[in-house]
Amino acid sequence: MKYTLKKLSSMIVTLVVVSLCVFLAFNVLPGDPAVRMLGLEASPELVEQTRERMGLNDPLLVRYFRWFFAFLHGDFGTSYTYSVPVAGMVASKIPITFTLGIYAFILTVLVSIPLGILTAKYENGLLDRTITVINQVIMAIPPFFSGILITFVFGMIFRLFTPGGFVSYTDNLKGFFRYLFFPSLAIALPKISMTVKMLRGNLIDEAAKDYARTAYSRGNNTNGVLYRHVLKNAMIPVITFLGMALADMVAGSIVVEQVFSIPGISRILLTSISNRDYPVVEAIIMGIAMIVIGINFLVDIIYRIIDPRIGIDE
Amino acid sequence: MAKMAKNNIKKFIKDPYLLFGTVIMGMVLLMIIVGCFWMPYEPTKMNAAEKLQGISLKHIMGTDNMGRDVFSRVMYGSRVTLMIAIGTIIIGAGLGTIIGAITGYYGGIIDEVVMRIIDALFAFPSILLALVIVSVFGVGWVQLVVSLGIAFVPSFARIVRGEVLRCKNMDYIENARLIGVSDLRMIFVHILPNIKGVLASSILIGFNNAVLAEAGLSYLGVGSQPPYASLGRMLSDAQQYMFTRPSYVLCPGLVIVLMVLGFAFLGEGIKRWK
Numbered sequence: 031m032k033y034t035l036k037k038l039s040s041m042i043v044t045l046v047v048v049s050l051c052v053f054l055a056f057n058v059l060p061g062d063p064a065v066r067m068l069g070l071e072a073s074p075e076l077v078e079q080t081r082e083r084m085g086l087n088d089p090l091l092v093r094y095f096r097w098f099f100a101f102l103h104g105d106f107g108t109s110y111t112y113s114v115p116v117a118g119m120v121a122s123k124i125p126i127t128f129t130l131g132i133y134a135f136i137l138t139v140l141v142s143i144p145l146g147i148l149t150a151k152y153e154n155g156l157l158d159r160t161i162t163v164i165n166q167v168i169m170a171i172p173p174f175f176s177g178i179l180i181t182f183v184f185g186m187i188f189r190l191f192t193p194g195g196f197v198s199y200t201d202n203l204k205g206f207f208r209y210l211f212f213p214s215l216a217i218a219l220p221k222i223s224m225t226v227k228m229l230r231g232n233l234i235d236e237a238a239k240d241y242a243r244t245a246y247s248r249g250n251n252t253n254g255v256l257y258r259h260v261l262k263n264a265m266i267p268v269i270t271f272l273g274m275a276l277a278d279m280v281a282g283s284i285v286v287e288q289v290f291s292i293p294g295i296s297r298i299l300l301t302s303i304s305n306r307d308y309p310v311v312e313a314i315i316m317g318i319a320m321i322v323i324g325i326n327f328l329v330d331i332i333y334r335i336i337d338p339r340i341g342i343d344e
Numbered sequence: 345m346a347k348m349a350k351n352n353i354k355k356f357i358k359d360p361y362l363l364f365g366t367v368i369m370g371m372v373l374l375m376i377i378v379g380c381f382w383m384p385y386e387p388t389k390m391n392a393a394e395k396l397q398g399i400s401l402k403h404i405m406g407t408d409n410m411g412r413d414v415f416s417r418v419m420y421g422s423r424v425t426l427m428i429a430i431g432t433i434i435i436g437a438g439l440g441t442i443i444g445a446i447t448g449y450y451g452g453i454i455d456e457v458v459m460r461i462i463d464a465l466f467a468f469p470s471i472l473l474a475l476v477i478v479s480v481f482g483v484g485w486v487q488l489v490v491s492l493g494i495a496f497v498p499s500f501a502r503i504v505r506g507e508v509l510r511c512k513n514m515d516y517i518e519n520a521r522l523i524g525v526s527d528l529r530m531i532f533v534h535i536l537p538n539i540k541g542v543l544a545s546s547i548l549i550g551f552n553n554a555v556l557a558e559a560g561l562s563y564l565g566v567g568s569q570p571p572y573a574s575l576g577r578m579l580s581d582a583q584q585y586m587f588t589r590p591s592y593v594l595c596p597g598l599v600i601v602l603m604v605l606g607f608a609f610l611g612e613g614i615k616r617w618k
Contacts, residue, residue, distance in 0.1 A: 170604035281469035303479040
């Protein structure tokens with residue numbers, strides 16, 4: 031309980047630091063948002079009225095708190111370019127980006143953990159060597175390039191999916207997941223390699239420790255030692271890594287969405303950046319940051335459940 | 345001495361990571377260095393008669409949609425990519441080392457506060473940080489270097505802090521303290537040289553990540569601007585011609601992969617070198 035509270039408070043600190051950074055970054059800019067909204071030819075009175083209405087005349091800190099609490103209530107501000115609430119603009123896009131990240135995460139877990147165990151079990155065997163080499167190469171391929179390669183190989187040569195033929199989840203849920211399979215594979219591939227490498231190393235290190243030998247001498251066979259004793263300890267750092275990887279994958283889907291022309295958050299974010307539509311950029315960045323921070327918090331909690339020793343001596 | 349050198353060379357050749365890493369990096373660096381003095385064609389010179397050509401003796405990587413020689417563009421683009429990576433590492437490793445050394449050495453309240461902020465930054469995906477900076481300060485390679493550099497500070501700060509904490513209580517530091525060595529000299533003369541191995545391998549791994557991050561952001565169009573494109577930018581321009589002329593996409597992509605692979609192998613090799 032004390033541990034949870036401690037993590038909760040550190041999560042709130044992180045949230046405040048990150049939101050303050052994002053808010054300040056967009057608010058110390060030269061240029062008046064009211065002018066930007068009304069155009070350069072607006073009369074000074076109108077600009078002043080708009081500034082008052084937008085609350086721009088208040089001190090920075092007041093504006094920060096107002097923005098932050100409005101954000102927590104789901105009010106993300108109004109787009110400069112389209113003059114519509116940001117929440118409405120992004121609402122239909124968030125599920126797509128989020129699904130993509132989670133999908134990639136599930137693929138990573140499903141593929142990397144069995145592979146990690148397998149390579150560690152047959153250390154230095156043919157399978158292990160082959161996978162180690164493949165891993166090194168995959169880690170060097172940026173997700174968007176593997177996305178391009180996947181489109182080329184699976185989309186054009188094998189015709190397993192239609193490049194650019196995105197199906198919305200409102201039309202056809204099955205088609206939606208089918209289309210997202212390859213993009214999420216592109217996001218997941220480097221993470222799979224890293225996880226396999228990490229799990230393999232941890233398993234081999236743990237298996238050399240005394241307690242593993244004790245477990246052997248008590249009559250366990252290899253599988254018994256592996257699954258009942260070694261795996262649990264070897265998984266602990268992997269879980270932290272997977273948590274960070276999930277956060278990374280949600281953010282990394284921005285790039286891969288562009289490759290597969292998926293109408294997620296990415297397109298709005300990039301056009302808003304080039305239009306200097308700050309409320310939209312602010313809201314999307316904060317939204318992703320909040321998801322990431324939330325994931326990190328969950329990982330800390332799960333971590334504690336797996337390894338109760340954590341946090342006791344602190 | 346000669347024997348030691350010989351042993352080292354033997355050890356070097358036997359280590360596949362160092363060997364492959366050096367060979368790959370050597371090839372990429374050779375291409376970049378040659379590209380500084382000589383390129384087969386002007387990288388921005390368009391030629392309407394030779395659009396989207398395949399691999400040939402005249403254009404060893406073919407030509408792009410504007411008839412520009414892809415190999416010359418790759419030579420130029422890998423230079424841009426490497427420069428951005430170097431800038432990123434100078435900022436990231438420089439600031440990170442200073443922050444890590446100070447927080448680790450002094451501890452106390454500075455350590456608590458700074459590390460909290462570092463942890464918060466660490467949890468923040470670097471691509472988002474870069475997008476914030478780019479959207480505030482505009483698009484360009486300077487902004488990209490600064491934003492990637494800042495994004496790389498937390499990992500270096502953490503590594504250096506951990507190492508400084510490990511060294512801080514060793515006997516030779518205690519002895520130096522008894523002699524009355526100043527704090528600054530202690531950090532820079534006595535502690536930092538002892539963690540250079542760890543730092544070197546994290547710098548190489550940092551290079552590897554910097555190249556990947558640069559490529560991703562340039563692919564999104566927020567990095568270096570055309571006509572002087574980096575490798576990532578070339579890929580985003582090339583993507584739509586993937587089906588008509590695959591070599592235009594594959595060649596820049598493969599150079600990125602080689603670059604990352606070279607840095608990764610060297611980093612891994614140095615980590616194992618003991």
